[in-house]
Amino acid sequence: AALTPVTGSGSSYVGPAMTDWQNGAKSRGIPINYSANSSPAGVNQFGDRTVDFAGTEAEVSSIIAAGGGGLSAQTRGYQYVPDVAGAIALMYNVKDQGGKRVDYLHLSREVIGRIFSRDITRWNDPAITATNGGKSLPDQPITLVGRTGQSGTTALFYDFIAHAAPDAYNRFVSRNVGNGMGNLPAGVRPIQLPGQGPDAEWYRLLADSDQIATTMDNATIPFSIGYDEFAYAQRYEVPTAWVQNGAGQYTQPYAENIAAALKHAELRPDLSQKLDRVYTNTDPKSYPISAYSYVMMPCTNGRDTCRGGYGDPGKTETITAFLEHVACDGQINMARIGYSPLPPNLSQEVMNSNARLTGQPAKQLNADNCANPTFRGSLGDGAASPPDPLVTGGIINPDGKPKAGTGATGPSVSAGPSTGPTGGDKTATATAGPDEESAGGGSKNWREASPASYDEGGFGGFGGWAALVLFVAIVAPLVVRGVIRKLRGS
Amino acid sequence: MTTTLTPPVAPAPRKLVKRRPSETTRQDRFAAFGCAVSATLLTWFVMHLLLDSPGWLADLIVAYLLYLTMLYLVTRDRLGKLAASDRLVSTVVVTGALVLLAPLLSLLLYIVVEGAPYLRLGFFTHDMSTVAPTDPVTETGGLHAVIGTLEQTALTLILVVPLGVLTAVFLNETRSRFRRPVRIMVDAMSGLPSIVAGLFVYAALIIPGIQAGVGLFSYNGLMATLALTMVMLPTVTRTVDVVLRLVPDGLREASLALGASRARTVWSVVLPTARTGVTTAVILGIARVAGETAPLLFTSFGALGMNANPFSDPQESIPLFIYRFIKQPLENVQQRGYVGALVLILLIFGLFAIARVVGRDRSKRKAKKTTVKTQENR
Amino acid sequence: MTIAPPRPDPSPPGAPVRRAITEVLSRADRAFRRVTTGAGLTMLAILVVIGFFLVYRSGPAFDTSGFGFFTTIRFDPASGVLGVLGLLYGTIVVALIAVLIAVPLSILAALFITEYSSGRIRGFLTGLVDLLAAIPSLLYGLWGFAFLGPQIVPISLWLTENLGWFPPFSSKENALYIQSMFIAGLVVSLMVLPITTSVIREVFAQTPPGEKEAALALGSTRWGMVKTVMLPFGRGGIIGGSMLGLGRALGETIAVSLLLPQVPEITKHVLQFGGATISGFIANNAGASGLALSGLMAAGLVLFVFTLATNFTASVIISKSRSGAGVDA
C-alpha cells in the first residue's frame, strides 16, 4: 500500500539523528520529512496539527509553564516516544593561576547544581577545589553560558540541576519567577532561563548550541561554564567537565557512559522520562546528565493524554514503520554521531507506542528481529570513553577519591596522557570496531542493503576544481560574447 | 590693434600627440609613497616597540590615521591648505570605497575556503535522501534544493513580474488619485520584515489549510512562493518604477503625437524601451529572493529528498539546505552547509553576470544620452 | 464638415475663460486604466490584509497588556507580562548604529563612484554594491558571528578602556564584548550600505553639472566643489537615503537573531553583551503559540508601523529635496 508522507518538526538536537533515520526510512520507502527548528516550536506545530509528529526534549507541561503555548498539544492528545539517548556536557573556559587553559575540570553533581543555581559563584570555591585534587582555581566570578529563549536542552539540564541541588535550585527558581523562567508548578522544569535580574547578570545566553560551542572554543567568555549537547563539544574539541556519578567516579558523556546511566531510567505512565535514578546511578561508568529525546505523536488508547490517532490510516502506517526503523536499525549509527543507542527495553517501548496508536498488539523485539546494537550488548561505533587525566596522572583514584598526599602539588595540564576528549575518541573507535562488526553482521544494516548509487558518484575526486569549472562555465560564455561583439563592432 | 593675430604656423605634416593632463604629478606620488612608508614604520615603532599592540586591526587604524596626518602636513607644506584638504579627502574617499570592498571579499573568501574543497558535480546530480550524516562531505547532494530554489523563484517571478510591472506602470503612466496611497504602500511593504511575511503565510493560510485538509494550503513550494512574493514585490515595483522614469518623455510624446493611445504607448514604446532595465531589476530581485531563509522555515518546510512538485508536499531550497546543516554538531554535516552556501553564492554570481550582460546595452545607450545632455548644458 | 459655432465668451476681455478639455477614452485605454489600477489596488489590498491580520492576531496581547505593551521592557509570556519597549529599544539602537556607520561610508563610496572614479571602476563598484545587497542575510550572520565578532572584541575593549566616560561606551567590570549591539549594528550596516549608497549615488549623479563646473572654474579643488555644490545639493538625498537604510536595518532578521542574545532589556552599553531586536526575537521564538505568538504578532505590528513611518518620511524627504531624486530600492 502507498504510504502517506508524514511530516514532523521540532528539536534541533535530534536533527542529525533524524537525517540518518530519514535516510534509512527512505531506503525502505517510508516517506518522512523533518524540519529541525526547536522543541517548543515542534510541540506547538504538533498542537496546531500542522505537523504529524514532533521531536522534543521539553515536555508539554514545561512549555505551558513558560507561557509559550503547548495547550493545543494537550487538546490534540499525544504520547512521548523515546527515540535516542544523549547527554549534556559541561563546557568550560577557565585559566589556572599560571594563565593556562584548564582541561581537567572535575565536578560533583551537587556542585554543578549549585553553580547553575548561582549558589557557587566563584571558581576558587572550596567545593570546586575539593574535586580537583585540591588545587584551587583563580578567584574569579563564574559566568554561566546557556541558551536564549525556549529550549529543550535547558529543560533537560535543569531537571538534572533540580535533583542535584534541590535547595539551591528552588531558591534560584523562586528568585527568578518574574524574570522569564515562568511560574513553575512542582515537578515542572523550566525551558527558559532568566533574561533579567541579578542572576541574569551572570548568565550569558546565546542563540543556539553551535554558538555556545564556538564561543567556548574561542574562549571569548572568560571564566565561564555552560551546558551544551556533547556532540558539539566533540565537534569543536572544547574541554568538557568530568562529572562525578553515583559511584563516585568521574565520567564524560560517551555512549557507553550514557547507556550505563540510562539503564536506570524510568518512564512515567505517559512515557515521559523519570531520571532521578539516572542521576544517582551507581554504575561506575554512568554519566549522570544523560536523557532521552522524544518523538511526540498521537495515540488512541492506553494513556490519559491519548485523544485519537491520525485521520489518515496511511499516516499511521508510515509513522509506525518509521518508528520501528528508529527503534532498531536506526540505532546502529547513533554512537558514531554523538548519541547513545536506546537500550532494549526502550526500543520495546517504541513498539508499545506504536501499538497504542494502531490498537494492535505490540511487536516484541529481540536480538533476531532488531538490529539495535544494544540487543547484543554493544553500543556501536565510537562508544568508549577516554581515560580520566586525574586518574592517569595519579592524582585521584579510579573510584574518584583523592589520592593521599597528592593534593599539595595538584594536577598539571600535561599530567594526563590525552589532552582532550579526542585523543580518547580514537581508542574508542578502535575498541568499538568489533562491536560494530557484530552489530552489522547480518543483512540488518540498512546502509549495507541500500543501493550504493552515490558511492563513486562518477565525478568524485577533483576537489575545488568543481567550483572553478562552474565559475568558468558561467563566465566563459560572457567573455566569448564580449569578444565576438568587440570583433564585430570594430 | 591690427597685428593681433599670429601668422599661421606652417602646417607641417605632424603626428598629433595626445596629452591627458593628470591631476597628480610625480612629486605628489612620491610624497604619498613616502608618507605611507614612514607611517608604517612609525606604527611599527609605536605600537610594537613602545606599546603592546592589541591586534592587527588597531595597527591598521593607527597606521591609517598617521598616514592621513602626514599626508596632510606634507601637502600643506608643499601646496597649501586647500590642496592639502583636497588630498586628504581624496584619500579618505578612496579608503571608503575600499572599506566597502573588504567585507565582501572577506565574506566570499570565508565561504569559498569552507565550501570549495567539498563541492563535487555530484551535488547537482542527486539529493540528500540517501546520504547519511556520517558520509563524507563530498557525497553531499543538493539537486533537490537547487530544483526547489529554481521552481520557487520561477513561481515567484510569475506572480511578481506582472503585478510589479503593472503597478509600476500604474504609478508612472496614469494619473489616478490612488497613485499616492499605492506608492506609500509599496514603500511600506518594502519594510515588511521577511519573517513576518513568513509568519503571515503560516498563520493565515497554512494552519487553516492543513486543518481543513486543503492540499494546496499546506507546507509546499507555493506557500514559500507567496511569502517570497511579499518580499520581492515591493523591491521589483520600486526598481521598475525608477526604470520607467528613466524612459525619456520625448519617446512618450512622440508616440502620443503619432496618434497612439496611452495603452499602446506603454505597451509598444515605454516597456520595450525599458525592457533591459526591467530585466535587470527583476534579476536583481531574484538574487535577493534566492537567499531568503526566514520565511521558508514555516512555509516550504524543507525536505531531504527530491520533490519536483511545488504545489504539494514540503520542498527544499538552497537557503533551507544551508540552514539545516550549517549548525549541526558534526563537522562534515556543517561543511555540507558551506557547500550549499558556496552554491548559493555561485548562483547569485551567475544571476549577476546575466543581469550585467542584459543591462549593458542599456548602459551604453544611457552613456550616449548623458553626453548629449552635458553638451547641451554647456 | 460643420464649423463649430463660435462659443459665447461671457467673461470680460483680459480674463479669458479656460476651456474644459474633454478626453474621450478609447476602449483600450479604459481597459489599460482598469488593469493598472487593479494592479495598484491589489498591492494596496495585500498590505491591508497583512495589516488587518496582524492587528487581529495581536488582539489578545493588547488585551492582556493594554497600553503597557508600549511601556514594558520585558517580554515574558511565562508570567503574563508582554512588552515591546525593550525589543523596540534594541531594534532602534541596532538600526541607528548601522545607519551611523553605513551613511558616512555610503557618502564616501557614493562620492568615489560619482566623482573620483572613472569608467570601468565606476561600473564595477556600482555592480559590487548591488552584489552586496544580494548576499543572503544568513551568510552575513554566520560570517559576523564566526569571523567579524572576534576581531571587534579588542576594539570594543579599547573603546571601553579609553572612552568609558562616554555613556554608550561605558561598561561594568567583567563585561563581555561579544554579541553586542555594536557588532550586530556593524553587520547590519553592511546590509544597509547598498541601499544608502545607491540612493546617495543617484542624488550625487544628479547634481547640476553647471554648478559643479562653476565651482571648478573658480579655481576650486575637487573637495571644495564637493563641499560647496554636491553636499548641499545632495543633503535631501543623504537624509532620505539614511532613512531608507534605517527602514531596512529595522527589519533585518536572521543575521541579528544570530548576533544578539535576544533577551529584551535596555542595555545602555552598546559594546557590551546583550540586546534584542523585534525581528530577531520573532525569528528566535517563531515557534511560539497562544499568547506568546499573539505578543510576537503585536511586536511585528509595532515594527511594521515603525518601518512604514520611517520609509514614508524617507520618501517625503527625498521628494522634497531639491534633487528630487527617485527613490529606488
Place this chain on the structure above:
Amino acid sequence: MTDTEVSYVDSPARPLVELTGGPPPGAAELESREIGAWFGDRLVLEGVSLRMPAKEVTALIGPSGCGKSTFLRILNRMHELVPSASLTGEVLLDGKDIYADGTRPQQVRLRIGMVFQKPNPFPAMSIRDNVLAGLKLAGVKCGDKDALVEQSLERAGLWREVRDRLSSPGGALSGGQQQRLCIARSLAVQPNVLLMDEPCSALDPTSTRRIEQTIAEIGHEVTIVIVTHNMQQAQRVSDHCAFFLAAENEPGRVIEHGPTDTIFNAPSDERTHDYVNGRFG
C-alpha cells in the same frame, strides 16, 4: 523662400501608398482663434489667432520662452498632456474645432503630426519598425508596408542612406538622420499637417541643410508649421511668418504675422524689426 538646388526626393509625383484607417488624404488648413494657455495659474499665451494655410510653410519665431512651443503643442492637443495645463480658444482643422466635445485626441494627433527638437526615434525598434510605428500605434492599416516604408523614407530624404540597413536599430543613425527618420515616421501615416518644433537646433549644419530641403519638398504636399530660432532658416523655409513676444511677466502674444518677406524686410512693428535683425534674442 529659397529653392532647393538638389532634389533629395526621388519621385515626388508618385501617388501615395494607400492606407485604411488613416487621416483623410491631402493637406488641411489650420486656424487658431483667440488661443490662450496656462500652466497652473500662470498665463503664458494670450489671444493668438493665426491662420496656417494648407500646403504652405508657416514659421513661428520669437525669443526664448515666449510660448512658441506651447502654441505648437496646442495645435495637436499635446498641451493637455502637461498635468497643470489648460487653455482657451479654438483650433480649427479644416474648419472643425479639434477641441470640440467628443473629439478623440488620438484622432487629432493622427491628422496633425509632430517632429520634436531632439530627434527621438524609438530606440528599441529597427529603422523599418520606426517608420511603421505610427501605423502600429494608431491602428492604421496598410496593404503594402514595404512600399510605404520606401515612400516615407524617400519623402524624408533618407531612403538612399538607409535602404541597406532597414533592420538596424533607429538609435544607430547620426543625429540628422535620426531627425529625418522622425520626419519619415510622421509622414508614414500621411498626416494633413506637420508641426515641427525647432527640428534642426540639435543638428550640425549639413544635417540642417538636408532637413531644410526635405521641408521644402514636402511643404508642397502637407501644411507645415515650424518653430525656429534661426532667422536665416525661417527666411529660407517659410512662406508665412509669425513673431511671438512676451514682455517680462506678461503672457506671450503674436506681435506681427504675414508673408515671410514682409516680416523680414518690411516689418510694421519696431520690435519685429529689432528681433529679425538680431538686436536681441
Place this chain on the structure above:
Amino acid sequence: MTDTEVSYVDSPARPLVELTGGPPPGAAELESREIGAWFGDRLVLEGVSLRMPAKEVTALIGPSGCGKSTFLRILNRMHELVPSASLTGEVLLDGKDIYADGTRPQQVRLRIGMVFQKPNPFPAMSIRDNVLAGLKLAGVKCGDKDALVEQSLERAGLWREVRDRLSSPGGALSGGQQQRLCIARSLAVQPNVLLMDEPCSALDPTSTRRIEQTIAEIGHEVTIVIVTHNMQQAQRVSDHCAFFLAAENEPGRVIEHGPTDTIFNAPSDERTHDYVNGRFG
C-alpha cells in the same frame, strides 16, 4: 564695436580691492598653439593657433558642433574634466604653458575665469556669498570683503539692483541678473582672463543688452574670450573674431580670424562670408 550709452559701472577708475593669494594683477595675453582635442578617439578640433590679446575681446563664432566650447574649455583646463577627453598643443598664458608639468589646474582656473551659457549661481548661497565663493573656494584672502562685493557687483553692473538684498539667495534673481551675478563672481577673484561661453543665449533681450554693456566695460580691464551664435552680438562686442568650422566627419578648424570688421565686412574665405551672412548655421 558699439559704445555703451549708459555706464552701469559707477567708478571704473577706482583701484581694485586688494587680494592676497589671488592671480597677479592686470590682464594677460592668451595664446593657443596648434591645439587639437579628442573625445575618446574622436578628434573634434585640430590645429587651432590663436592669439587673444590682453585687454581686448575676442569672439569665437561658428556653427553648432564645430568645437568652440571645446576650445574655450581647453583654455582654462576645464576640458580635462571630461573623462575621455585628451588634447595636444600648448596654451600660453602670458607666455607660460598652462599645461606644463607641475602646473596645477586650480591655479590656472583662478587666473582664467569662466562664465557659462546657463547662469549657474550657487542656489543655496546668498548673493554676497556667491560673489565671495571664488575667494573661499580658491583660498584667496581679502581684507575688505564688503568693498570687494560692492566692487565686483558694480563691475558686473548688478550693484544697484541687489545692494538691498545681498543676503537673499542667488537663485531668487532673474535669469539676466543671475548671469551678471556669475560674472561678478568670476570678477571677484580678479582674474587675468575671462572666458564666456554663449553667456546670453539663455536670456531675454533686455538682459542680453545689459550683459553686452557689462562686457564692453570690463573688456578694458581683462582679456575676454566669448563664444556666441549671434552674429550681431559678435559684431557689437568683439574686437577680434575667429570663425570655426567643422566639415562633416572632420575635426573643427579655424577657417579665418582677424579683426571683427574684417571678418564681417571683408572676409577672405567664402565660407566665412556665407556664414556671417546667414547662409547656413
